[in-house]
Amino acid sequence: MAAEPNQIDIQDETLLAELGYKQELRRNWTLMNNFGVSFSIISVVTGITTLFSYGLNTGGPASMTFGWIVVSVMTFFVGLSMAEIVSAIPTSGGPYFWAAILSPKEYAPFLSWLTGWFNFVGQFAVTTGISFGCAGLIATAVTIKNSDFAASPAQVLGIYAAILISHGLVNTFCVNVLKYLNYTSIVLHSLGVGSLAIAVVAKAPTHLTAAEVFQHFYDGTGDPGWSVRASPAYVAICGILLSQYTITGFDASAHLSEETHNASWNAPIGVLMSIAVSAVFGLFLMLCLLFSIQNFNDTVDSTTNYGQPVFKILVDVFGTNGALVLIALIIICVWHCGLFSLTSNSRMMFAFSRDGALPRFFDHVDKRLHSPVRTVWLAAFLAFCLSLPSLGSAVAFSAATSIATIGLYLSYALPILIAVIWSKNFAKGPFDLGRFSRPVAILACCWVLFITVVFCLPEANPVTSQTLNYTPVAVGIVAIGTLGSWFVWAHRWFQGPIRQLEVEFGQPEIVAEEKTAAGPEAEKESKI
DSSP states (O other): OOOOHHHHHHHHHHHHHHTTOOOOSOOOBOHHHHHHHHHHHHOHHHHHHHHHHHHHHEEHHHHHHHHHHHHHHHHHHHHHHHHHHHHHOOOTTTHHHHHHHHSOTTTHHHHHHHHHHHHHHHHHHHHHHHHHHHHHHHHHHHHHHOTTOOOOHHHHHHHHHHHHHHHHHHHHHOHHHHHHHHHHHHHIIIIIHHHHHHHHHHHOSSOOOHHHHHSOOEEOSBSSOHHHHTOHHHHHHHTTHHHHHHSOOTTHHHHTGGGBTTHHHHHHHHHHHHHHHHHHHHHHHHHHHHHTOSOHHHHHOTTTSTTOHHHHHHHHHHHHHHHHHHHHHHHHHHHHHHHHHHHHHHHHHHHHHHTTSSOGGGOOOBTTTTBOHHHHHHHHHHHHHHHGGGGTOTTHHHHHHHHHHHHHHHHHHHHHHHHHHTGGGOOOOSSOOGGGHHHHHHHHHHHHHHHHHHTTSOOSBSOOTTTOOOHHHHHHHHHHHHHHHHHHTGGGTOOSSBOHHHHHTTOOOBGGGGOOTTOHHHHHTSOO
């Protein structure tokens, strides 16, 4: 017989207390809500629309299609390992908290610090990629309606700031409404995007052949392109950024676990459902768009495609007015994606400050609004700052997406690797891969290492100040800053996640010291 909702809530709060925390956030999210947030943040229409030009120029239709399939499969392996961990450790902290729990206590503070800061940067970088992309779409839509208008970088930045403010206001004053916006987002990203894809391919006057989609390799990375300077394989591998960036952000299901009923089961299922459903929807949408291209050269040419090939396809198929209606649907979907990305950011940052890695000023939930207001606006501010290089760089957007992808996936992989190395510290939860746990985890870590190297490579030729991929510079700054701050001063005071309840009763103790290899029953005996 299934447990009553109140009984499940008590179990959730008891498990959270065993991990050292009291219930501060309102726990009223279901499996569908939890899935919906990750599904909305992945938002296949966001990634595919904003990076479609990148995909066409970096490998073309063939690389986009097969790259999506490969990335989807490999990302699902990453998701399986993450789901297994979040099932055992369902807290808002997510990856950095897992790193502390799973590692030996002498290494727990350092590994938690390292994981947390990569996740921290990846969090607001992905919001930059989403919402800055939304600003670009709005500016392009205006250009389609008024051909005399051409948005300057500063104007796009202004639109972006307005979008971030709207997201911040909703996350501050409308927490109770987020659940219902979540339902709206699920409908928009499933029925809405599905209907759009069917309408495009059904209305298109002509279609590309299967060979033109599945066998057409295109290199628009320069003159000569990297397929000449290096090899076609190099271009195709770089092209997987479109797919990998799109299927990113599913750790939101973990960050919202403290607000989810039956989190030990619903959070891991939310992770896997969001990856699987997004993979299928994304492939369907991409194929519908690719088959509906009317003239490939015009679609890939930045002087004739409005800077957004997807918009060019829609205008060719539906005309200006019809295209603008569908473009409005896409922009609304992307807005929802950015909204819930900021929601996830704020929860991670709140947990990080709760454990002392950020100033205590940010360890605050407004009792009246039931929102971590300070971290909501911290996330918005940092996301805005990361967009400033767009004022002087032609590749700033793709670099922001690379930073987001690398930062998040490194933070996913570190606790997975820790669980492989120190497997005795891993007391499994209800979701258990059994004997497949270790090989799946190793495969996931190898994939993350691979994409980390790939997304630091040059994307355009020749490499100039305008085309430089500053991802390795940004990631290097994060790595040096994280390691440098640790060895200079943070190692003196950061102990890893703190048992909040014991601190309040005057007995501070880091969570890492409470973990045990004896399993969940032994953990339940620990004094809270």
